[in-house]
Amino acid sequence: MKRGSLLILSGPSGVGKGTVVKELRKRNDQIWLSISATTRAPRPEDKDGVTYWFKTKAEFEDMIAKDQFLEHACYSGNYYGSPEGPVDEMLRSGRDVVLEIEAQGALQVMQRRPDAVSVFIIAPEFSQIRQRLLHRGDTTGDDLEKRIATARWEYTQAPKYDYIVVNDRVEDCADEIMAILAADKCKAEYRKELLKEDD
Numbered sequence: 348m349k350r351g352s353l354l355i356l357s358g359p360s361g362v363g364k365g366t367v368v369k370e371l372r373k374r375n376d377q378i379w380l381s382i383s384a385t386t387r388a389p390r391p392e393d394k395d396g397v398t399y400w401f402k403t404k405a406e407f408e409d410m411i412a413k414d415q416f417l418e419h420a421c422y423s424g425n426y427y428g429s430p431e432g433p434v435d436e437m438l439r440s441g442r443d444v445v446l447e448i449e450a451q452g453a454l455q456v457m458q459r460r461p462d463a464v465s466v467f468i469i470a471p472e473f474s475q476i477r478q479r480l481l482h483r484g485d486t487t488g489d490d491l492e493k494r495i496a497t498a499r500w501e502y503t504q505a506p507k508y509d510y511i512v513v514n515d516r517v518e519d520c521a522d523e524i525m526a527i528l529a530a531d532k533c534k535a536e537y538r539k540e541l542l543k544e545d546d
Contacts, residue, residue, distance in 0.1 A: 351377075351443040352531045353434065353460060354524075355508075357453045358468030359498030361479040361486075363514045364447055367468060370521040371445065379437045381446045384410070387425040400430065418448065418455035429456070443528060450504045457507070464531050466524055467508040471515045473498075 358364050372378050384400040386407050395401050402410070407426045410416060419428030429446055437444050446456060446463075456463055470476050476498050480486040486494060505511050510527055514520040 349441055349532070349537075351438045351441050352528055353438060353463040354443060354445045354528060355453045355456055355463050355465040356445055356447045356468065356524075357450050357466070357501070357508070358514070359470075359476055359501045360494045361476045361483065361498070362468050362470050363479070363517065363520075364468055366517050367514060367520050367524070368445055368447055370517050371524060374521065374525060375443070377442050379442045379444050381429055381434050381444055383427055383448075384416075384430055385425060385427045387427075402426075417446070417459055418452035420449075420451055428452075450501045454504065454507065464510075464527060465508040466510045466512055466527060467501075467505040468512050468514050468520065469502070469505065471513055473502065 356364060356368065368380060372380065382396065382398075382400055384402050384407060386402055386404050387399075389395070389399075389401050393399060393401070404426070407419075407428070410428070410430070411419060415431055416428040417431045417434060419426060421427075429448065429452065434444050434446070446453070448456070450467075453465060457465055470479065477491070477495055480491055480494060510523075512520055512523045512527075
């Protein structure tokens with residue numbers, strides 16, 4: 348069975364990563380979205396193993412000690428990370444795996460897994476990020492300015508990714524990412540066995 352591709356998908360808050368992932372999974376139900384682990388308290392709408400894997404601080408730190416994360420970080424006093432085991436299980440089964448993660452975590456995964464395909468999603472113009480965040484209605488004042496500042500830093504990291512894709516229209520953005528996944532499967536290193544001569 349052919350191994351799946353590991354796709355790192357990043358971009359600033361408000362660029363539409365979640366919507367793009369939904370479009371990718373609508374087109375190919377074999378694409379699996381990696382579920383992060385966290386120590387933050389579950390919210391009413393959360394489901395363990397669906398929105399996050401909820402862990403105690405001791406459980407999470409034990410996983411760190413055992414090197415069981417592709418990447419992890421601490422935000423606002425809570426740990427977040429991408430468990431490596433489930434990702435590898437899905438890849439071995441032939442499914443493509445999407446890691447929808449922030450640039451900080453993405454850079455960790457790139458170092459750990461050089462075989463991963465990394466895509467940074469941008470808006471057609473940087474000014475649109477502010478407008479998209481305002482339009483969402485859940486970001487105002489100081490929080491908005493913090494997210495804009497973070498987005499500026501994330502844009503400086505974009506050249507470290509394999510690809511930069513513009514999300515002007517979700518369908519077009521998804522088209523390009525699907526093409527990237529298709530191209531990854533055609534790499535010579537994955538198709539060497541096809542070069543054997545017939546008996």
